[in-house]
Amino acid sequence: MNHVNYEKLGVQRRSVVLLADGLMLFLGVYGSIFCLVTAFQLPVDGGKLTLTCLAAAAAALIVFSVPRLGVRLLLVLAALAALAGVVVWEYGQLRVGALVCARQVVATFGWSLGTSAELDISAWVGTLSFLREVQTSTLLCQVFAGAMGLWLGWLFVRVRSFWLTFWGSFPLLLVPLSVTITPAWTPLLLLVLFWGMGVLTRLPNKRDPYGAAKTTLCVLPLAAALLAGLMVLLPGEGYQRSDQIERLRLQLTDWVTMAGREMVSGDGNLGLGGGSTEVDLTKAGPLNYDGSTALRVEADTTGHIYLRGLSAAVYTGEGWEQLPDEAYEELKSGWMRQEMNLDALTSSQFQPDAARYVDVPVPGIGDYQPINFPALADRSTHPQVNAKRYIIENLAGSTAVVYTPYQLLTTPERMTGAEFIGDAYLARGTGVWKHVLYARDEANPLSGAVLTGEDAEAEQNYRLFVREHYLQVPEDLQETLGSLLAESGIGGTVRSQEEPIHISEFDKGTIYYGSSLTVRVNITAEERLELARQVAQFLAGLTEYDPDTPLTPAGEDFVSYFLTESCRGYCMHYASAAALMLRTLGVPARYVSGYVADTVAGERVDVPDYNAHAWVEVYCDGYGWQSVEVTPGFNGDFPWERDPDETAPPSPSASATPTPDPSPTPSAPQPTHSANQPGKAKADWSWLWWLxxxxxxxxxxxxxxxxxxxxxxxxxxxxxxxxxxxxxxxxxxxxxxxxxxxxxxxxxxxxxxxxxxxxxxxxxxxxxxxxxxxxxxxxxxxxxxxxxxxxxxxxxxxxxxxx
Structure with a gap:
């Protein structure tokens, strides 16, 4: 281990090193203690506790700067004995202070988690005045500050290891961050300053402590000036901040909070619950989860729900990507659409190369959000339907998106803490982890629900956008998928070429089986959903569900390899293949990732990470996007097809996982695990705690x-x-x-x-x-x-x- 031999530094250099070490120790002790105090709003005397932090840093500096081991050990033992003496002498006061602090911690955790949890300490201490609460809590924190000073003094002054010092103090900040509670700015920034200076002087601190001390004393004033500037920019709550300052404050808070979240549980799994707005299928290997809570959901209804996170439009062979920003700009403001000129066609023979295209302007949808269309259609048909409230808190899911129920009624102008990104997903606002959303869960595309007026015009324009962007299939996959569909007989009934074809649906409603051309137009919502069900049944008979499916070999197309080589996979494989097969059939479809949950009306439900899932959305004209389950072995019934009496609250021991289909297709192999659970059952390892x-x-x-x-x-x-x-x-x-x-x-x-x-x-x-x-x-x-x-x-x- 490295330590400073102060006797060989000389008096002047020794003083510089001692001064720098003392300042750093104070930053570490003060920042650590007050991060806990301010995060949980402990009732303490700030002045007394600050002086105690200063005294603890000075005492630790003296103890661990002594070069002789024997003397140093005696001083450490004396300091520990002094702390133990205080604990014994003031045990009654410390006990009261511990109960007061425990009550405050429980209340703060309850507030953060949305509960009314409280700790009643009156049975132990009776009625306390506020003055006594402050006195006892301050005494407890003073003892803790003394212990913290010795701990950091040994790590920073004697061992002189930055990483040990960091890990010796970070857990105190991690406790409140684990439930998204952030401390006050001053101690938080001082603690970050302590770590930052530790990183800066990490190497010279071991080899040249005098040089490290000079660096510390030179940089600290600049850092203090920066800190003062931040405090001016980010003052107390009584100050009305500008929008730019508030965004900066939220971004800094978000950075610290996300760091804490990643330390606790990391991000989600790939294209299921991952933090990216793209889906990387090259990493879709064996499923692996730790069972941590990803979301916490409170709903007004009881049932099995899908919480959509991210939808993707463009398949690349190795993943799914979003549409370019230009496409979303056109969706809002309008674009020029190329349509075939039917005058160039004859009823006896179709000649695509001879057809001429004409440019037709298409108005955009303005401020409408396509995710809202199903709820708006239901409202126009059934205006008395009550909106259901959902409170969704993101604990360890994707940090990029907000998970939303279907039939979302909350429109962009009523959305807070989030922003719609095109028609793909709802982006999480900086610093916001809990959202209140409203939906109409009774809506369905077969209910006769229609959009009227401006709503209908916006949907008709969006329908054209959907046909341009959600029917694309890579050329090298068209023949493979067309051959499989031709063999399966799915979608065999199509309109003949002699029947009239609507110009807006002609070019995107064509599918090829070999050299013959067939045309599919004006498919109803019921027909599209039936085709999706047939595709799911076909995939279940062709492939095998396997959560331990290995990675797709490099250079291989993900869907092609799944359908023709491995013939095994899980939800990511099935959703990708089904979306492209439906597109080949002329049905607009897209890949969606999110979570599934079993809600109980009025109760909070924890959604574990292994409930991450992938499925398909099919577009139904006049209604909007409808979720479709395509993974075999799971209930593929649509919500309106289920018996309401079958929906029962899950047992306390049951995790919120998709419900397996009680009668799956005979040709579909029954998976032994949920599509969202780890590939192997979890054993009870609680006995390891004792070891x-x-x-x-x-x-x-x-x-x-x-x-x-x-x-x-x-x-x-x-x-x-x-x-x-x-x-x-x-x-x-x-x-x-x-x-x-x-x-x-x-x-x-x-x-x-x-x-x-x-x-x-x-x-x-x-x-x-x-x-x-x-x-x-x-x-x-x-x-x-x-x-x-x-x-x-x-x-x-x-x-x-x-x-």
Missing amino acids: TVPAALLLLAVALVLRRKLAARSRGRRFADEDANRAVIEMYVYMERLLAFAPGRKADERAEELAKKAKFSQHILTGEEREFVRAQTEKLARETDLSQKWYQRLVLRYLYGLY
């Missing part, structure tokens, strides 16, 4: 023994260096480290003289001289080890690895 401490101690013992052996091997290699001068210098450095454990003992004078010759002169030492220094080094090591007490010997051997 944690013994296992940790055993691991620590093995690490220390290994550390000692590696240190001895390294010394032997350096002492046997071919360059005698270099070897002797290494021996002398080793002797100096040994002498720190043996105050009053000195190195052999001749050995020291030979080391100085090797270092500062042109003299080349002989082999005999090297062996003499080696003998003296080994002698000093033995004598130092024998002179130590048993606990000092353990430290010398295993912690420092010096013998």
Whole structure:
């Protein structure tokens, strides 16, 4: 381990190092303590606690700056004894303070999680005045500040390891961040400043502590000025901030919060719950989850729901991507659409190359949001239908999107904390993790619901946009998919070429089976959904559901390989293949990822990460996008087809997973696991908790023994260096480290003289001289080890690895 030998720095340099270390310690102790105090709004005397943090930093600096090990150990024991004495002497007050703080922590957690949880401490302490609450809580935090000072003092001043210091203080910030509670700005920024300076001086802090101290003292004023500027830009709640300042504040808060979320559970899985707005199918290997909670949902209804996160339009062979921004701009403001001129066609024979195209302007949809169309259609037909409220909190799902129910009624002008991105998804607003949304879950495309007036005009324009962008299939896949569909007989009934064809539907409603041309136009919503069901049944008979499906080989098309080579996969495979097969049939479709949940009216439901799922959306003219389940072994019935009496609240032990179809297609293999669950059942490993401490101690013992052996091997290699001068210098450095454990003992004078010759002169030492220094080094090591007490010997051997 590295430590500073203050005696060899000189008085002036020693003072600079001590000053820099003291300032850094104060930043670390103050930031750590007050991050907890302000996050949970503990009732403390801020002035007294600040002075305590200053005193704790100064005391820790004194204790761990002492060069002699024996004195240092005595000071550490004295400090610990003082803390223990305070705990014993003030046990009653500390007990009250602990209960007050516990009550405040529970209340803050309850507020963050949306519950009314409270801890009633009156049975233990009776009625407390606010003054006593402040006194006892302050005393408890003062004791904790003293312990924190010793802890950070050892890590930062003695061990001088940035990473140990960081991990020794970050958990205090991680506790509130785990439930999206952020501390006050001042302690948070001071703690970040402490870590930042630690990173900046990490390397010189070990080799050149004086240089690191000078860097710290030079940079700290600049950092303090930056901190003051941030505090001016981001003042207290009573100040009305400008929009730009508020966005900056939220972005900084969001960055810290997201860092905490990633430390807790990471991001979601690939194109199911992942944080990207693109789906990377090259990473779709065996499913693997840890069971952590991804979403928390409270709904006004009881039932099985799909929460859409991201829909994708463009298939690349290796993934799904969003439409370009230009397409979304055209969707809003309008575009020119090329349509075939029917005058160039004859009823007896179709000649595509001879057809001429004409440009027809299409108005955009303005401020309409296509995701709202189903709810708007239902409202126009059934104006008395009540909107249902959904409260959705994102705990560990995608950080990019807001997960929404279908038939979403909340329109863009009523949306807060989120923004619609084209027709694809709802982007999460910075700093907002919980959203209140409204939907009309009774709406369905077969209910006769229609859009009227301007709503209908916007949908008709969007319908043309859908046919241009959601019927595209890569050319190299068209023949493969066409052949499979021709063999399956799906969609065999189509209109003949002699029947009139509407100009707006002609060019995008064509499918090819070999060399013959068939045309599909004016397909009803019922026909489109039936085709989707037939495609799902065909895939279930052709392939096998397998959550342990390996990665698709590099260079292979994901869907083609799934359908013709591996013939096994899970929801990502089925949703990708079904979307492209439906497009080949002339049915607008797209890939969707999100979560499924079983809600209980009026209750909060945790949605685990293994409920991430992928499915298909089919566009129904006059209505909008309708979700379709295409993964085999799961209930493919549409919501309006289910018996309301069959919907029952899930048992407390049941996780919110998709309901397996009780009677799947005979040709469809029954998966043994949910499409959203890990590929292997989870065993009960709770008994391992009792082995944690013994296992940790055993691991620590093995690490220390290994550390000692590696240190001895390294010394032997350096002492046997071919360059005698270099070897002797290494021996002398080793002797100096040994002498720190043996105050009053000195190195052999001749050995020291030979080391100085090797270092500062042109003299080349002989082999005999090297062996003499080696003998003296080994002698000093033995004598130092024998002179130590048993606990000092353990430290010398295993912690420092010096013998």
